[in-house]
Amino acid sequence: MAGRPGYVTLPIISVLAAIGYVYYTAVFLAIPAWLGLATAAGVANVAAYTTLALACVAAYGLVVTRDPGRVPPAFVPDVEDAETPLHEIKRKGGDLRYCQKCSHYKPPRAHHCRVCKRCILKMDHHCIWINNCVGHENYKIFLVFVLYAATASFYSLVL
Numbered sequence: 001m002a003g004r005p006g007y008v009t010l011p012i013i014s015v016l017a018a019i020g021y022v023y024y025t026a027v028f029l030a031i032p033a034w035l036g037l038a039t040a041a042g043v044a045n046v047a048a049y050t051t052l053a054l055a056c057v058a059a060y061g062l063v064v065t066r067d068p069g070r071v072p073p074a075f076v077p078d079v080e081d082a083e084t085p086l087h088e089i090k091r092k093g094g095d096l097r098y099c100q101k102c103s104h105y106k107p108p109r110a111h112h113c114r115v116c117k118r119c120i121l122k123m124d125h126h127c128i129w130i131n132n133c134v135g136h137e138n139y140k141i142f143l144v145f146v147l148y149a150a151t152a153s154f155y156s157l158v159l
């Protein structure tokens with residue numbers, strides 16, 4: 001995709017390697033040592049852990065690849081809109097928030113990302129671990145990923 005940083009970066013590889021390592025220790029070391037793989041409990045734990053790990057990787061993949069949100073090219077801020085606080089539309093000087101680099105007006109809570117080289121809708125932050133911005137479009141799946149990752153970490157701790 002044009003204007004998007006690459007997917008193959010050291011932090012992304014590190015995250016995938018870390019997930020793989022945790023999965024390996026849980027499924028091939030911890031569960032066999034504790035329950036054995038021939039027992040029903042062992043198989044159930046391997047199945048549960050595998051499902052969790054896959055969900056984690058799937059969510060991570062979506063966070064990395066999903067576009068965090070572009071500003072529509074024809075966007076013009078609605079100055080009459082009473083719902084939006086004025087400082088979100090205008091700068092301190094009183095002129096409209098405008099991105100010089102992208103040559104368009106910025107919607108409320110949109111910010112320019114120097115790494116992505118464009119404005120991101122409802123930008124939260126640029127995360128090097130996904131080499132992508134966390135913004136309007138991938139915020140929810142980002143939270144889901146954090147939830148899965150936390151659950152899997154806790155699970156492996158218990159194991």
Ligand SMILES: [Zn+2]
Nearest residue numbers: 099102112119
């Ligand atoms: Zn911009």
Ligand SMILES: [Zn+2]
Nearest residue numbers: 113116126133
């Ligand atoms: Zn970014």
